[in-house]
Amino acid sequence: MNDALDDQWNPTDQDGSPHEGGFRARFDVTTERGGPRYGEFNEQVRLLMDRVRYACPTGELTDELIADLKSINGKLADVQIDEWHTPAGTRIDLPARGNITVPPYDVTDAGPDGVTAQITFRPYHLGGNDAAHGGQVAVAFDDLGGMASALKIQGVSRTAYLTVNYRSITPLRTPLTIRTWVENLDGRKVYVKGTLHEGDRLCADLDALFIRLKPGQP
Numbered sequence: 001m002n003d004a005l006d007d008q009w010n011p012t013d014q015d016g017s018p019h020e021g022g023f024r025a026r027f028d029v030t031t032e033r034g035g036p037r038y039g040e041f042n043e044q045v046r047l048l049m050d051r052v053r054y055a056c057p058t059g060e061l062t063d064e065l066i067a068d069l070k071s072i073n074g075k076l077a078d079v080q081i082d083e084w085h086t087p088a089g090t091r092i093d094l095p096a097r098g099n100i101t102v103p104p105y106d107v108t109d110a111g112p113d114g115v116t117a118q119i120t121f122r123p124y125h126l127g128g129n130d131a132a133h134g135g136q137v138a139v140a141f142d143d144l145g146g147m148a149s150a151l152k153i154q155g156v157s158r159t160a161y162l163t164v165n166y167r168s169i170t171p172l173r174t175p176l177t178i179r180t181w182v183e184n185l186d187g188r189k190v191y192v193k194g195t196l197h198e199g200d201r202l203c204a205d206l207d208a209l210f211i212r213l214k215p216g217q218p
């Protein structure tokens, strides 16, 4: 990782505090944790969820799948660590920083002026009638709104409110453009706006408030 990128994502902690809020002031983003195929592993997990969402297995197949999944879960149980050192959430080279709980996005532009990303809601993000679940749209806005806030204030903030207006259907399996930016800063209050588009069509927009955490705030 180059130094400029490292400075942007890993700002030096202030006052020698190893923690800032409940979050680490400095947590090491990586492109190595989980190995070179961790992105492929993530993709298989997402594919699993896609397949599960639309599957109607026989009882026998369900028995077989439970045994397979127990085996996989056993392997993963052996490699559990704390949240600050998992690849999920810290692998900035991967969609959604390697976090499979967030709809996969690829950041195309990020800095103090805001974040632009391409996002594709997967089949497992289904709300109904082939459209994305509104909660999943909110998850994407929360994550990328939090990122816009973090890059603006070079610190940690937490969502105080998050209002999503659903303007038109958000399709699944379709690359969409999501943007978030800080509209206004007022002390610890970070007002964030956002949009989600399919081409020129506005699917949803965001109005959110993030609060910068005080040093040591849980």
Ligand SMILES: CCCCC/C=C\C/C=C\C/C=C\C/C=C\CCCC(=O)SCCNC(=O)CCNC(=O)[C@H](O)C(C)(C)COP(=O)(O)OP(=O)(O)OC[C@H]1O[C@@H](n2cnc3c(N)ncnc32)[C@H](O)[C@@H]1OP(=O)(O)O
Pocket: 008, 009, 010, 011, 023, 024, 025, 026, 027, 142, 143, 144, 145, 146, 147, 150, 151, 154, 155, 156, 157, 158, 159, 160, 161, 187, 188, 189, 209, 211, 213, 214, 217
């Ligand atoms: C890591 C280093 C950073 C480096 C950056 C680089 C890269 C970043 C890397 C990764 C980051 C990327 C993405 C981020 C990922 C995910 C983001 C997800 C974020 C979340 O998913 S997070 C979970 C959901 N979130 C909560 O779980 C919050 C629960 N809650 C609380 O923890 C408190 O509630 C808190 C802390 C919010 C405030 O509490 P507090 O005690 O600190 O402050 P206080 O109450 O005094 O409010 C101060 C002023 O805000 C006003 N205010 C407060 N709340 C308001 C509201 N709702 N509406 C209108 N105004 C409000 C007050 O009226 C006052 O205003 P005034 O100053 O004018 O009087």
